[in-house]
Amino acid sequence: MRSVRREIMPGVFLTSLQTDKFKTGLLRACLLAPLDRETAAKNAILPSVLCRGTVRYPDMAALGARLDELGGAELSPTVRKLGEIQAVGLAADFVETGNDAALEDMAALLGEVLLAPNTRGGLLLPGYVESEREKLLEDIRARVNDRTEYARSRLLELMCPGEAYAIDALGDEETAADIGYVALTRHYRVLLASSPVEVFYCGAADPDRVAAAMVDALSTLPRGELDFDIGTDIRLNTVDEGARVFTEEMDVGQGKLAMGWRLGDAMEDPDMAALRVMNALLGGSAGSKLFAAVREKMSLCYYIYSSLDLMKGLLLIESGVDPADYDKALAEIGRQVQALKDGDFTNEELTAAKRTVSSDTLALLDDPERLEPFWLGQDLLGLDYGPEELAALAEDVTRGDIIKAAAGLACDGVYFLRSREEEDGED
Amino acid sequence: MERTDYPTLGLVVYKTTLPNGLTILVVPRPGWRRARACFVANYGGADRRFVLDGKTCDTPAGVAHYLEHKMFDMPSGTMDEVFAGRGADADAYTSEAVTNYHARCTDRFGENLRDLLAFVSTPWFTPETVEKERGIIGQEIAESEDDPAFAAYMSCMGLLFGAGPLGDSIVGTAQSITAITPEILSVCHKAFYVPANMVLAAAGDIDPAEVERIAREVPPAESGPLPQRDYGLDLGLMPLETRSERTMDVSAPQFCAGVKLGPAAMGPEALKERLTAELAMRCLWGGHAPAYLDLYEKGLLNDAFHYEPTYAAGVGYVCLEGESPDPEAALAGLLGAVDRDMDPAFFARQKKAMLGGFIRMLDDFYDLTDALAEGHFAGFDALAAPVVLETLTVSDVTAWAREHFAPSRFALSVIRPKEA
Numbered sequence: 001m002r003s004v005r006r007e008i009m010p011g012v013f014l015t016s017l018q019t020d021k022f023k024t025g026l027l028r029a030c031l032l033a034p035l036d037r038e039t040a041a042k043n044a045i046l047p048s049v050l051c052r053g054t055v056r057y058p059d060m061a062a063l064g065a066r067l068d069e070l071g072g073a074e075l076s077p078t079v080r081k082l083g084e085i086q087a088v089g090l091a092a093d094f095v096e097t098g099n100d101a102a103l104e105d106m107a108a109l110l111g112e113v114l115l116a117p118n119t120r121g122g123l124l125l126p127g128y129v130e131s132e133r134e135k136l137l138e139d140i141r142a143r144v145n146d147r148t149e150y151a152r153s154r155l156l157e158l159m160c161p162g163e164a165y166a167i168d169a170l171g172d173e174e175t176a177a178d179i180g181y182v183a184l185t186r187h188y189r190v191l192l193a194s195s196p197v198e199v200f201y202c203g204a205a206d207p208d209r210v211a212a213a214m215v216d217a218l219s220t221l222p223r224g225e226l227d228f229d230i231g232t233d234i235r236l237n238t239v240d241e242g243a244r245v246f247t248e249e250m251d252v253g254q255g256k257l258a259m260g261w262r263l264g265d266a267m268e269d270p271d272m273a274a275l276r277v278m279n280a281l282l283g284g285s286a287g288s289k290l291f292a293a294v295r296e297k298m299s300l301c302y303y304i305y306s307s308l309d310l311m312k313g314l315l316l317i318e319s320g321v322d323p324a325d326y327d328k329a330l331a332e333i334g335r336q337v338q339a340l341k342d343g344d345f346t347n348e349e350l351t352a353a354k355r356t357v358s359s360d361t362l363a364l365l366d367d368p369e370r371l372e373p374f375w376l377g378q379d380l381l382g383l384d385y386g387p388e389e390l391a392a393l394a395e396d397v398t399r400g401d402i403i404k405a406a407a408g409l410a411c412d413g414v415y416f417l418r419s420r421e422e423e424d425g426e427d
Numbered sequence: 428m429e430r431t432d433y434p435t436l437g438l439v440v441y442k443t444t445l446p447n448g449l450t451i452l453v454v455p456r457p458g459w460r461r462a463r464a465c466f467v468a469n470y471g472g473a474d475r476r477f478v479l480d481g482k483t484c485d486t487p488a489g490v491a492h493y494l495e496h497k498m499f500d501m502p503s504g505t506m507d508e509v510f511a512g513r514g515a516d517a518d519a520y521t522s523e524a525v526t527n528y529h530a531r532c533t534d535r536f537g538e539n540l541r542d543l544l545a546f547v548s549t550p551w552f553t554p555e556t557v558e559k560e561r562g563i564i565g566q567e568i569a570e571s572e573d574d575p576a577f578a579a580y581m582s583c584m585g586l587l588f589g590a591g592p593l594g595d596s597i598v599g600t601a602q603s604i605t606a607i608t609p610e611i612l613s614v615c616h617k618a619f620y621v622p623a624n625m626v627l628a629a630a631g632d633i634d635p636a637e638v639e640r641i642a643r644e645v646p647p648a649e650s651g652p653l654p655q656r657d658y659g660l661d662l663g664l665m666p667l668e669t670r671s672e673r674t675m676d677v678s679a680p681q682f683c684a685g686v687k688l689g690p691a692a693m694g695p696e697a698l699k700e701r702l703t704a705e706l707a708m709r710c711l712w713g714g715h716a717p718a719y720l721d722l723y724e725k726g727l728l729n730d731a732f733h734y735e736p737t738y739a740a741g742v743g744y745v746c747l748e749g750e751s752p753d754p755e756a757a758l759a760g761l762l763g764a765v766d767r768d769m770d771p772a773f774f775a776r777q778k779k780a781m782l783g784g785f786i787r788m789l790d791d792f793y794d795l796t797d798a799l800a801e802g803h804f805a806g807f808d809a810l811a812a813p814v815v816l817e818t819l820t821v822s823d824v825t826a827w828a829r830e831h832f833a834p835s836r837f838a839l840s841v842i843r844p845k846e847a
Contacts, residue, residue: 014669021458023437024787060723064715068776072783081797097437135729141678142731142750181487251676251845254569260803286518287511296505320570348512355514359533363461366792 003366003375003386004207008215011226012197017368024091025096025203026368027106028078029114029196030376035081036231036283041171042187043088044050045136045179048076050090052128053118063113070097070105078406080373081169082380083232083311087198090114096204103205104213111217115192124188129181136176140168144250151256152318159260159413163233165312170326171303176303193224198376202368234267234313236408243411245415249420255323256417261314264408267313272383272420273357273393274401279308281353281402282340283317288353289336289345290317298332300325311380315409323418330414340406344397350399357394361387428453428635433810436789440799440810441635448623451642452636452799460633462536463792464638465529466547467800469617469626470654472597473740478655479618481622486615487606488539488598489564492521494612496560498528498547506546516538517546521580523598523739525804527797536633537641538695544645545693550616552609562606568598573843575675576748577685582840583746587685589667592658592740623650626803628796658740664689666838674845681842682754684761684766688736688743688831691805695815697738698807702816704736704745710777711764712747718764725758738805754841765832774821785812 001019057063066075080087087204092110096102109280143150153168154385161165170176197218201210243259266275275283283290283306290304304319321329339345364370364387373408374387385393428441428451431668441453496520499506510517515532517539530543533775571577581596588594595603625646661667664687692700712719712734722728732749751757788794804807 014730019458021456022790024790056658061715062718065773065776068715068780070783072780078612081555089619093787131724131726134726136751138679138729143678145677145681147570147573248428254566254573254739285511286507292508295563296507296559299559300566302563313843320566320568322569352508352511352514356516356611357514359461359514362533363531365460 002280005379006127006207006211008199008211008318009218009221010223011195011228012199012218012221013198013379014201014211014214015212015379016201017371018204018206019202020204021366022203023095023097023370024368025094025106025205026201027094027110028082028089028094028200028372028374030087030198031163031191032198032230033086033088033191033195033227035084035086035167036044037167037172037186038175040167040169041136041176042132042179042184043086043191044079044170045132045176045184046188046191046331047079047088047090048132048135049124049128049184050113050117050337051075051077052125052132055118058118060301066084066109070102070109071099073106074213075109079169082377084164085230085232085307085380086169087376092422102338103203103210104216107213107217115218115220116178118360119185121324122183123185126181129179129184133176133179135201136170136179137173140170140176143168147250147252147256147417148318151415152316153257153291154248155246155258155310155316155413156416157259163235165232171260180313187314189222192356193222194227196226196228196230198379200372200375202371224349232311235262236264238410238412240320246413246415248415248417250417252417252419253290254320255326255419256319257319257326257329258316258415259318260314260413261337261409261411263313263315264410265342265358266405266408267268272312272381274397274405275308276357276396277353277397278314278340278402278405279306281349282306282336285347285353285356288295289349290333294319294329294332298328300329301362326418328415337406337409341403341405341409343404350402354394354397358391361391361394428639435674435813436786436810437813438789438810441471441652442506443639445622445643447646447648448621449642449646450803451626451790452626452631453638454630454795454799455633455635456630457632461531461533461635461792462629463529463531463796464543464627464629465527465796465800466518466543466627467528467625468526468620469524469624469804470615470777471522471524471739472595472657473592473658474619474654475592477618478657479614484614486611487599488595488603488796489597490607490611490615493604493607494615495519495526495528496564497552497557497612500556501546501549501551501787506542508565508740509538509542513539517543521579523593523597523737525800527800529793529796531792534653535630539644540629540638540641544642544805547620548646550613552612553698554609555608555717557609557612558560564604565601568596568601568604570794571596571598574679575677578673578675579748579842580746581682582673583685583838586668586671586838586840587666587687587744588660592660604737617651618654621651621653622646623653626800628803630792630796633749645774660740660742662690662742664836666836669838671840672843674843677842677844679750679752679844680754682748682757682839684747684758684837684839686745686832686837688745689736690741691743693810698802698809698811699815701736701738702812703819703824703827704743706777706781706796706816706819707824708745709781710737710742710769710774710824711828711832712761713777715777716764718761719824722760723755727751727753727760754839756839758839762832762834762837769821769825773823774824778816778819782813782816785816
């Protein structure tokens with residue numbers, strides 16, 4: 001499966017993967033903007049407002065009917081945080097078999113939704129904007145309902161106060177509550193004209209055909225002065241000398257632990273394959289050191305895992321533990337990270353971690369939904385190799401590479417969401 | 428193995444049933460890098476009471492799930508270690524109806540399949556290993572109990588069915604799992620993990636003959652008797668109670684509305700019944716349905732709303748779950764659609780869209796192999812769905828919905844935010 005990347009219009013980049021493996025086509029388009037407190041909520045609401053209706057399909061019923069006619073295609077708003085970049089756009093999934101123009105039809109509809117919203121007097125409809133503002137507020141508030149996700153998001157907010165990384169992909173309640181249709185219309189026009197656009201396609205069509213369909217679909221995209229000044233500031237050191245500890249209370253039985261570790265010097269000239277294998281070895285799989293120690297040996301938790309943000313240079317460790325076991329869990333996690341730095345792991349553990357990364361990476365080739373973020377991530381990191389090359393690099397990682405990748409790991413923040421004191425029954 | 432071609436889907440399925448009763452289904456997918464196999468026991472959280480060797484056994488809530496955890500152990504090591512060593516992974520889940528063990532890998536498929544079958548076929552429970560798991564599952568239970576959506580769902584199941592096989596949580600409670608011992612796990616394994624009560628479904632760039640060969644070698648050559656189950660369920664269609672409320676730390680009211688569908692059909696009729704239900708719900712409450720769009724625009728529902736039919740313990744039921752400032756009004760709006768006539772053009776589009784959704788499902792290994800397994804246990808061919816779907820008419824679907832979705836048959840549980 002060859003990946004072809006090209007600039008099809010000024011600042012519009014198409015990554016196209018041709019394969020006959022799937023019955024489904026996948027098309028994604030997103031606008032890239034700096035993650036900023038003032039604009040995050042406004043950017044986040046736009047795809048949802050655009051999905052309310054267009055010139056040709058003025059409301060959700062008409063748009064839905066068109067998607068049904070396209071064989072049950074789906075078109076959904078997307079909002080993501082990639083390092084300190086906010087990516088907002090549209091995700092389309094559609095059946096390619098049985099309709100020779102499936103791609104062109106889908107691209108045209110995606111372009112229509114992105115560029116030709118239902119307006120009055122040139123302004124986005126107040127009813128749509130107000131309704132979606134309430135839903136955005138509901139979504140922001142609803143973060144608390146998923147305790148695990150809430151703990152992670154609070155950790156990042158509290159740990160990175162001076163960094164754009166603290167901002168949630170959806171923005172915050174204060175700025176969301178201020179959204180009005182006039183200012184949002186203005187913001188929409190600016191965002192369209194100034195943002196680099198990333199388009200991704202995976203399916204049966206060849207790259208030339210995809211490029212032609214997208215150029216056609218995006219022909220009315222305004223292109224002004226493009227803001228290519230997007231990126232992520234990597235902080236190598238911890239803010240204080242030791243980890244800052246943040247504890248909050250909620251009406252829960254299980255405590256939610258989220259720890260943020262700076263990757264440190266490993267981000268100076270990052271060895272991406274080694275970092276991924278290091279993460280797999282520490283907590284990236286059911287064969288990892290954290291899983292084996294904290295869950296299997298000590299029976300302290302049901303889930304424990306680590307994950308990487310290679311754009312930001314962060315490693316997160318998350319687990320759910322009984323508040324009474326908090327100290328024990330924290331100490332064991334610290335021991336396991338130290339073991340990694342000391343090279344205290346077996347060759348079997350290392351081989352398992354390498355194979356896990358290599359196998360997971362190759363499996364991306366079966367999964368267009370994961371290939372899209374993979375390629376977008378590679379582009380943002382300035383890397384041009386694909387899953388097969390990355391899998392091969394992972395197989396070549398050595399013990400020394402792991403020790404080097406782990407050397408700078410420093411815990412910068414520990415967040416613990418725990419039961420309210422009076423409900424613990426502790427005297 | 429018997430080969431069946433599905434030319435309109437572009438798929439071929441190989442199927443056989445071994446002398447020990449184990450059924451194997453294989454879907455070759457040339458060019459795929461990863462292969463997946465699921466080995467599924469027709470044994471879930473609802474199978475609590477059964478007869479084995481002439482004796483009736485009553486088992487604690489959470490036992491099927493506890494057993495799932497313990498099947499990952501063998502004297503030689505854990506399934507996690509064995510699979511991780513090859514860069515493969517194995518996982519499992521327990522639903523009301525089944526326990527599903529699955530493995531994925533990009534190479535050495537044969538070895539991985541052999542180990543998957545060996546672990547799940549080998550009961551090995553010591554007091555130490557069973558005890559060790561109690562802390563882990565205890566945290567899994569604690570996590571589920573802190574989840575507002577799960578709390579709403581469990582309350583709703585209690586309203587529909589009361590305490591028992593469907594009203595109790597699949598994972599059990601901190602209390603119920605204290606009663607689980609190595610002996611109980613052995614009895615449950617012996618009763619339900621017999622080859623004739625299991626199915627193996629695999630997909631990927633794999634050779635069906637190799638799958639069959641390994642499946643002949645690893646599980647026991649002889650099946651035990653099929654377990655006799657006793658659900659003791661009230662088969663009436665009315666909920667035992669209709670409303671419940673409690674408070675948690677949530678941002679807005681979360682709700683789960685449920686309705687019983689009555690005894691579930693078996694065989695080809697089951698496929699027709701399930702597709703009819705799915706199409707009916709899509710037309711009434713799907714993302715493009717007028718009733719849903721109306722509630723969305725009024726701010727009574729948001730895109731957290733979804734519905735899910737389940738077939739387990741010999742019955743079917745449906746849950747409608749979501750978030751709403753006024754769950755009663757949202758439910759009334761959803762049920763108001765049942766009595767309105769469906770626009771035939773809208774109905775035709777929903778059929779087309781449902782077919783599209785089915786075809787897209789075929790590209791998802793999990794959904795594909797799980798659908799084949801589910802169909803096997805209910806006695807139908809899951810890949811016959813497009814043919815059966817084509818035969819459904821607007822009057823079939825409307826009649827089905829009106830028969831099953833009378834407002835008085837719905838129960839509603841709500842989780843409200845704590846007062847500030």
